Amino acid sequence: MYNELVLKSVKCHILFQICFEAWFFGDPHISTLDGFQYTFNGLGDYVLLRSLDDFLHFHGRTERPLNTDGELTNATVFSAFAFKTNDSDSGQIVYDDSVSGNLSVTVSFRNSSCRNYTIEDFNEGLDFTGMSIERSDVNNNTIVVSFPSGFSIEVTPGIKLLQLSVSAPDDLMNNTEGLLGTFNGIKTDDLQYPNGTVISSNATEEEIFHLGQECKGFLFKIFRQVPSLRLFWRSPSTSISHHNLAQKLVSFS
Ligand SMILES: [Ca+2]
Numbered sequence: 150m151y152n153e154l155v156l157k158s159v160k161c162h163i164l165f166q167i168c169f170e171a172w173f174f175g176d177p178h179i180s181t182l183d184g185f186q187y188t189f190n191g192l193g194d195y196v197l198l199r200s201l202d203d204f205l206h207f208h209g210r211t212e213r214p215l216n217t218d219g220e221l222t223n224a225t226v227f228s229a230f231a232f233k234t235n236d237s238d239s240g241q242i243v244y245d246d247s248v249s250g251n252l253s254v255t256v257s258f259r260n261s262s263c264r265n266y267t268i269e270d271f272n273e274g275l276d277f278t279g280m281s282i283e284r285s286d287v288n289n290n291t292i293v294v295s296f297p298s299g300f301s302i303e304v305t306p307g308i309k310l311l312q313l314s315v316s317a318p319d320d321l322m323n324n325t326e327g328l329l330g331t332f333n334g335i336k337t338d339d340l341q342y343p344n345g346t347v348i349s350s351n352a353t354e355e356e357i358f359h360l361g362q363e364c365k366g367f368l369f370k371i372f373r374q375v376p377s378l379r380l381f382w383r384s385p386s387t388s389i390s391h392h393n394l395a396q397k398l399v400s401f402s
Contacts, residue, residue, distance in 0.1 A: 177189045177226065177227055179328060179329070181329050181339040182198075182321075182325070182329050182330050183334060185330060187340070188354055189328065189357060190225055190361075191211060191225065191358060191361035192211050192225050193210070193211065193365045194208060194365065195209050195210075195364050196328065197209045197328050197329050198326075199326055199327050200324050201326065204235050205234050205296070205298070205300060205321075206234070206380060207231075207232045209231075209313075210227065210228055210229040210230070210231075211226060211227055212226065212228040214228075227310060227311045227312075228311060229244065230302065230304060230311065231380030232280075232294060232302065232380065234279055236279045237278055237280045238256050238277045238278045238279060238280065239380055240255070240257075240280065240282065240294060241255045242254050242292060242304045243255075244306055244309065249267050249268065249269060250269065250306070252292055252304065252306055253266075253267065254266040254268075254270075254282065256282075258277075259278055266282075268284055268289075269284075271292060280295065282294050291304065291305040292304050298320060299316070299317075300317055300321065301315070302314070302315050302316075315329060322334065327364060328361065331347075336350060337350040338350075340352060340357065342360060343363055343367040
């Protein structure tokens, strides 16, 4: 971890940018770019971060993992991420234990063709239009996606889930919405409905769950308005009908 932080600091220093980081683990515990931490139990596709100028789009998908008997568990975990900017190719990283390294990467090029990769393909790093992807030289299970703006994501496979770390340049401040928060240096306003209504940073898990459902609804509204922003082109491995079970999965205390 120490070496990783040093490496990021060096990278940011070279870019003359201050980096802010967000991260989350399984049964998603999210830490926003402003450092607000919460537990999120939504099931489906969500806006993790969208820049208000509509340039950067970063989505995440949660699913219910299978247990050793092949049955769906009552947990939700992040299973896929998708990302693009308005002048880049589109990328998708999916947890896939049938491939080496458990990460299946698909890049959809601006000419509408696409190609699949595994982590070994990024040993030397590959440059795409508007983004680059490389295997981390700190943790060789990790894929690092970097955009020229300084925004970068690191995806690491866990046990039937994906872990994520995000670095954002200060240029993104006052220009984000989504589950990674309203990035402005203020922790207490990170949980906002898409209409801008702020909910309390002391919100219950149930209130946060409903916020997440709004974020999901917002994602679908974006799709209706701008179909090209449907970043995921692979269906979830669990049926869409399972999304209706989301409420039942969460036992709010
Ligand atoms: Ca904030």
